[in-house]
Amino acid sequence: MLKLLALLLALFLAGSAIAKEAVPAAPDPALEKRAVALEKQLRCLVCQNETIADSRAELAMDLKKEIREKLKAGMSEEQIKQFLVARYGDFVLYKPPVMATTVPLWYGPFALLLAAVAGLFYYILRRRRSVAAQPLSEAEQARVRALLDSSEERP
């Protein structure tokens, strides 16, 4: 019985030891909050559609550790971002910066929308003009008048 208890205790301790390894080292809750907020803006390059905050990849774990140590050392969020961009490129930023190469990405959809609206207006204007350009003939005018008169008679 004692042996079993000791075994259970050992298993429990071993489990918590493994669990501890995954928890990044930031006992300060304010610092932890800043770290997590920053991690949510950074891409994990191993599993590219995840943020570092969400990722369980080895590299993400290392970067989490790195970010916490850098925050603790007094580096600002902006400085840490620059540190990572210098090593991994702009791709680590989940929100791409506005640059010459990302202008189409940021403004392309609006440009397409504008072009589409302009095209629509042009089409509508042209249609209206082409319809107005055909005046009714004498006979048609008479028919219109007849129709309007007959409709007036009805309640």
Add this chain to the structure above:
Amino acid sequence: MLRARFLLPLAAFLVIAALIAVLGVGLTLDPRLVPSPLINKPAPAFTLPELEHPDKTFSKKDMLGKVWLLNVWASWCVSCREEHSTVLALSSSGVVPVIGLNYKDERADGINYLARLGNPYNVIAYDHDGRVGINFGVYGVPETYVIDKTGVIRYKCIGPVTPEIVRNKILPLVKELNGNA
């Protein structure tokens, strides 16, 4: 009027065709290949213990004046096995010194791996916690860097080195870098 009538659909067609062309090219690219911002920048300075001789250290400065390759590898990395024979062949040709960076590995595992498959490296730096890897922007092992005589990174290969890459990229570049400086 007539001109506008033809020009407008033509312009619309061209815009859509250009968009499809750009997206089509995008489909053929590998999203895993993220261009390194470190190309043509000085390689990060580092000093690490050697894998096989923990008491000795290897520093980036040791290679000043030489064109060299830094090959990031690990015993747990499957693609490293894929490129291993290519790296062995390249290193035994003696054209360029190949320095290994054993990344986030256990010392014994790394040594075992080389004992089994052969050791292509002149020196192996041992980056147990992956710190140097972070400084180099390593995100997928294997990665191979060509570093020139002044310590500047000139080329980075992400993923396994193939004989084609050696022939078409690495060897011409090493030749050029050795000739110029």
